[in-house]
Amino acid sequence: MERGIHKNKDERTSWKRFLNYGSVVKQMPFFLFLTTLAIVYIYNGHRADRLNRGIARTTRELRELQYEYKTIKGEVLFRSKQSELVKAVEPLGLKELTTAPLVLSGKN
Numbered sequence: 001m002e003r004g005i006h007k008n009k010d011e012r013t014s015w016k017r018f019l020n021y022g023s024v025v026k027q028m029p030f031f032l033f034l035t036t037l038a039i040v041y042i043y044n045g046h047r048a049d050r051l052n053r054g055i056a057r058t059t060r061e062l063r064e065l066q067y068e069y070k071t072i073k074g075e076v077l078f079r080s081k082q083s084e085l086v087k088a089v090e091p092l093g094l095k096e097l098t099t100a101p102l103v104l105s106g107k108n
Contacts, residue, residue: 078084086096 079088
């Protein structure tokens with residue numbers, strides 16, 4: 001019986017040894033190290049989230065620009081057809097040649 005009381009008393013004194021002022025001050029660099037690691041871990045998580053949002057936003061913008069490029073390219077190809085060019089320059093008074101062009105030679 002006395003042995004159980006003695007063991008329980010030793011457990012209490014061992015915890016008191018770890019929680020006294022000198023022991024806490026001695027362990028302070030380790031606690032600061034753990035705190036620094038926790039802050040770096042949290043910062044890294046926030047930075048990764050911000051980076052992922054930026055990548056997603058850039059991907060959406062790139063996709064929109066690709067669609068716009070393809071639309072404009074198709075429009076340019078359509079307007080550069082001969083029949084479309086004739087319609088476009090008709091209000092300016094220009095007409096399509098119906099005869100073959102004359103070749104000018106530099107020799108007279």
